[in-house]
Amino acid sequence: MLQRHPIWQYALKAETLQDFKENVLKPIYINPSVPDDIQGEIKLVEKLLIHSFFEYEFIDVALTHAAFTLEKALKIKSKEIGAGLNPKLTFEKLIEWFFVNGYFETDNIEVPNQLRNIRNDKVHRAEKSLGGVIFMGKVYHTLDLINDLYEDHNLRKDRKSIRKSVNEKLQEFIKEGVILDTGKERLLVYNA
Numbered sequence: 001m002l003q004r005h006p007i008w009q010y011a012l013k014a015e016t017l018q019d020f021k022e023n024v025l026k027p028i029y030i031n032p033s034v035p036d037d038i039q040g041e042i043k044l045v046e047k048l049l050i051h052s053f054f055e056y057e058f059i060d061v062a063l064t065h066a067a068f069t070l071e072k073a074l075k076i077k078s079k080e081i082g083a084g085l086n087p088k089l090t091f092e093k094l095i096e097w098f099f100v101n102g103y104f105e106t107d108n109i110e111v112p113n114q115l116r117n118i119r120n121d122k123v124h125r126a127e128k129s130l131g132g133v134i135f136m137g138k139v140y141h142t143l144d145l146i147n148d149l150y151e152d153h154n155l156r157k158d159r160k161s162i163r164k165s166v167n168e169k170l171q172e173f174i175k176e177g178v179i180l181d182t183g184k185e186r187l188l189v190y191n192a
Contacts, residue, residue, distance in 0.1 A: 005056040007132070020053040026140055033150035035076055041069040042143055049139060056132060060122065063135045066142035067119035070112070074098055077149045091116050102157040104148045115142050 004014070014020035028046050030039050048062035074094040078085040085097060095112045098104060104112060115138065121129065131138075148156075170189075178189040 002054045004053055007056050008053060014053065017050075017053050021050065024136075025049055028140070028143060029147065030143075031147040031150040034073070034146065038069060038073045038076065038146065041065070041072070042146065045069065045139060045143065049136070057130060059133065059135050059139070060129075060131050063115075063131065063139045063142065064119055064122045066139050066146075067115045070115065070142050070146055071119075073146045073149055077103070091119070098149065102153045102160070104145055105151075105156065106145075107160070111141065112145055114138075115145075 004017075004020075008014040008020060008024070014024050028042065030042050034042070045062050045066045048058045048065060052058035052062065071091045071094065074091075075087065077098070078094065079087075083097070085094070089097075092113070095116060096109070099106075099109045099112065106112070118131070118135070118138070174189055180187045180189050
């Protein structure tokens, strides 16, 4: 009979599987434009997260599978958009191409590269390692990167360009620092 892993009792007070689903896990959004095959892989990642209530190490398995799914999604998307990329490109080169061409929401290439490094570590490290609950957020972020591929990247580029322009103007305005008083709280303004 399956039993709750003890860590959930002490770490996050998830008494039942339902508590765990409601209080620990986050809902997973899948962009409807994501290919069915990749949607199936994302649903498998979700099942692994659910079952980590019983087998804590499934969080690491979920992250590894999510990283594999991201790599597969990059290859599929490159074919869909006719990018003319070599089908044997490494995961690193695929990440770089999609990052440079505005397909990810993040402005930091180290975010997807960290996933690649974790995946490589899981594949090549001889000794066992466990990320556990620390990796849970990375699972969700990996799924966000997959969804990013199927958002309108031209709108993203436009939005990022506008944000950059607004921040350049804001930097001129806040050279000496700004405190924004909303009436309920006071905020230091350094970026928009």
